[in-house]
Amino acid sequence: MYIILLGAPGAGKGTQAEILSKELGLTHVSTGDLFREAQAKGTELGLLAKSYMEKGALVPDEVTVRMILERIAAADCAQGCILDGFPRTLGQARALDEALLSLGKQIDRVLYIKVPSDELLRRLSGRWLCRKCQTPYHTITNPPRVAGRCDRCDGELYQRADDTLETAQKRLEVYFAQTMPLMGYYTEAGKLVEVDGNQAIQKVAEDSLAVLR
Ligand code: ADP
Ligand code: ADP
Ligand code: ZN
Secondary structure (H helix, E strand, O other), X not given: OEEEEEOOOOOOXXXXXXXXXXXXXXXXXXXXXXXXXXXXXXXXXXXXXXHHHOOOOOOOHHHHHHHHHHHHOXXXXXXXXXXXXXXXOHHHHHHHHHHHHHOOOOOOEEEEEEOOHHHHHHHHHOEEEEOOOOXXXXXXXXXXXXXXXXXXXXXXXXXXXXXXXXXXXXHHXXXXXXXXXXXXXXXXOOOEEEEEOOOOHHHHHHHHHHHHO
């Protein structure tokens, strides 16, 4: 099963992808994590991505599509995967459909996680991530057991440079302009399902599993 998680920055895509990937036995693929990993390694792709990410802009489609198609061609995605943060433009959505079609596969469901804008900014400003396994935490709504350390792997927690109020606002604008049109695209394809993302993490997960199954 190929599932897309659609939602604004801070909607809880990464958080839900972690839970759903375990429940459904599907690999979690996050474009943001792939770009951050490339940055940490200092590769050419990482350097290029950084120049866009730090401004809150999207990395160009050509680069992003090439990276993701390579990733989903790997063996651990052969039975499907959960795409978190991709596609984010109509061009990316069309390229993904074409590539899957040529493999005799297709997107099964697109889960839209709906969260009001003021809540998104609260979430982004309190977000901390594990440097080792990328698990997201929140200072108020989802704190780690030990301050500054990951529950799962004891890795160090850090705040993303693009989670400042200014860059987060820019990312929300980019989302409304470039990613929202995907709702129409996937509604027409009969693939869009919606979940109320403004509830406790476990409740969102339960509701998501109910609409996906
Ligand atoms: P969030 O979890 O807040 O939605 P991500 O970690 O998914 O953010 O993405 C962080 C940044 O990485 C984006 O602001 C953008 O610069 C880049 N990025 C991630 N996914 C894509 C994509 N599909 N297309 C273009 N750029 C992307
Ligand atoms: P996205 O990947 O869509 O940008 P994340 O999964 O990283 O979103 O979540 C953004 C922030 O909000 C994180 O700090 C996370 O711990 C927190 N969060 C996620 N889901 C919820 C929820 N249902 N209620 C409260 N806080 C949440
Ligand atoms: Zn960790």
